[in-house]
Amino acid sequence: MSFRFFPIFAKNLKLHKYYSTVCSEFNVSKLTNKAFLRLSGVDAFSFVQTFVTNDIRRLQNDGCIYGFVLNINSRILADLFIYRLNDRLQLSERELVLNETSKDRFVQSKGDSYDQLLIECDSNLCKSIAKTFFAHKLRKDVKIEFANEYSVWAVFPNNILKNQHLPSFQLTSNDFIFVRDPRLTSFGYRFVAKLNSNHLNTSSIVKNMVHSQIRESNLRDYRRYRFKLGIAEGFDDFGHARMFILESNAHLLNATNDRKGLFIGEKMTSRILKSEKIRRRIMPIKFERVNSDVFSGSLITSFDERPVGSVVSVDDKYGLALLSSSHAEKECELLHPHSKQLLSTHIPFWWSLENNSSSQGFLSEQRHEIEKVNNFRIKPE
Missing domain, CATH: 3.30.1360.120 (Probable tRNA modification gtpase trme; domain 1)
Structure with a gap:
């Protein structure tokens, strides 16, 4: 070409x-x-x-x-x-x-x-x-x-x-x-x-x-x-077996499919998704200033010093954190005790997008006409 x-x-x-x-x-x-x-x-x-x-x-x-x-x-x-x-x-x-x-x-x-x-x-x-x-x-x-x-x-x-x-x-x-x-x-x-x-x-x-x-x-x-x-x-954010798939918001990023059948780890994923109990989620964070004391895995707390999550990755003032679901439902300010500074978080706009959350990575019937989907199961040898 x-x-x-x-x-x-x-x-x-x-x-x-x-x-x-x-x-x-x-x-x-x-x-x-x-x-x-x-x-x-x-x-x-x-x-x-x-x-x-x-x-x-x-x-x-x-x-x-x-x-x-x-x-x-x-x-x-x-x-x-x-x-x-x-x-x-x-x-x-x-x-x-x-x-x-x-x-x-x-x-x-x-x-x-x-x-x-x-x-x-x-x-x-x-x-x-x-x-x-x-x-x-x-x-x-x-x-x-x-x-x-x-x-x-x-x-x-x-x-x-x-x-x-x-x-x-x-x-x-x-x-x-x-x-x-x-x-x-x-x-x-x-x-x-x-x-x-x-x-x-x-x-x-x-x-x-x-x-x-x-x-x-x-x-x-x-x-x-x-x-x-x-x-x-990537590995810098997810690490090795550090977090569950639904904590990464994969179901909102077209990374899952509830109709494909079995795959390694599917049983636990389906159980969590059906129970709707995702206790922690990755969220964007922004620090007040650049600080070398902010590192992956460091603790994040509320103003009353209750642990609410940890830093996943950070670059400059921006980063990702794994926060409890109670804080994933609202915009708020939090504390980073190790660097002694405030950080803010907010709800990503794409969490509520109809075109994204409605499909949730599932097979779109308008775009894919595949027969016998319900009979499709994979069993690793």
């Missing part, structure tokens, strides 16, 4: 006027803390389906989905962005179905050897995830390999878009992927390129795609943008 395709593609979409009214400037940050795995083969989709919280079949309509890998106690081990690498997918025709003869295992029908998935993960966890996949591969027809030739950039608005939505369009190929971030309709885009980034004019390509002004930024700018939105990502 040549570079000439990008401006032509964007103009054909007639998005110039739309972008100009929604966002006048986008930031482009290369995510140097990310790495990629490529899975291919007949069993690639069914294999990944057993691990992630989201439904792989959504890739029939979407170029990218977001999900988590959990342990059996529903605690987060890793978060993943999963991309499709070809446009030949017909997943509804290759439904994961129950083997009526044995009743105790599940098989995939009509898998194809050209099926490919590209998995974006935290670079600190890439080898561990690969080892986990290899350990569960057994006799499945799936090839697992590192895809070091890929790089990813986050494309996000200069200002937070609270009541607006970025248009959903996608370009997916083996060389380039440009899709809207699957977590929020106003978050931004993700741009994945296979070519050597040293010879890639990223800003020019992105500008031709979004038809807005582009500002090159860095990883810290992207982190602060996420923190202002109250969205965690």
Whole structure:
């Protein structure tokens, strides 16, 4: 695919006027803390389906989905962005179905050897995830390999878009992927390129795609943008089995699917979701001033010195905290005893968005016509 395709593609979409009214400037940050795995083969989709919280079949309509890998106690081990690498997918025709003869295992029908998935993960966890996949591969027809030739950039608005939505369009190929971030309709885009980034004019390509002004930024700018939105990502935020999936607000970020069937950690997740007892949630915080005494895991209290949570991550004055649900229902000021300063928190606007909370990452019946969903169950071998 040549570079000439990008401006032509964007103009054909007639998005110039739309972008100009929604966002006048986008930031482009290369995510140097990310790495990629490529899975291919007949069993690639069914294999990944057993691990992630989201439904792989959504890739029939979407170029990218977001999900988590959990342990059996529903605690987060890793978060993943999963991309499709070809446009030949017909997943509804290759439904994961129950083997009526044995009743105790599940098989995939009509898998194809050209099926490919590209998995974006935290670079600190890439080898561990690969080892986990290899350990569960057994006799499945799936090839697992590192895809070091890929790089990813986050494309996000200069200002937070609270009541607006970025248009959903996608370009997916083996060389380039440009899709809207699957977590929020106003978050931004993700741009994945296979070519050597040293010879890639990223800003020019992105500008031709979004038809807005582009500002090159860095990883810290992207982190602060996420923190202002109250969205965690990667090992630095989630740690290892440190928090439950619903504490990360995954059910509001299109990272779960209550109709896909069983996956590792599903039982505990369903139990918590049905009981509606999410005791702690990740929320955005802002400190009065920059202070080196603020660190991950440090205590946060109310004014009467009652513990209400802890710091998850911090950068400059902005950060994320895991706070009790009683404080997740209101805007308030809190204390950070170690640094002896005040911090404020607020309810993220996207918690109450109808278009986001109504779907909650569940399979949209208007967009996906998949039969036999209720019969779909996955049992890890």
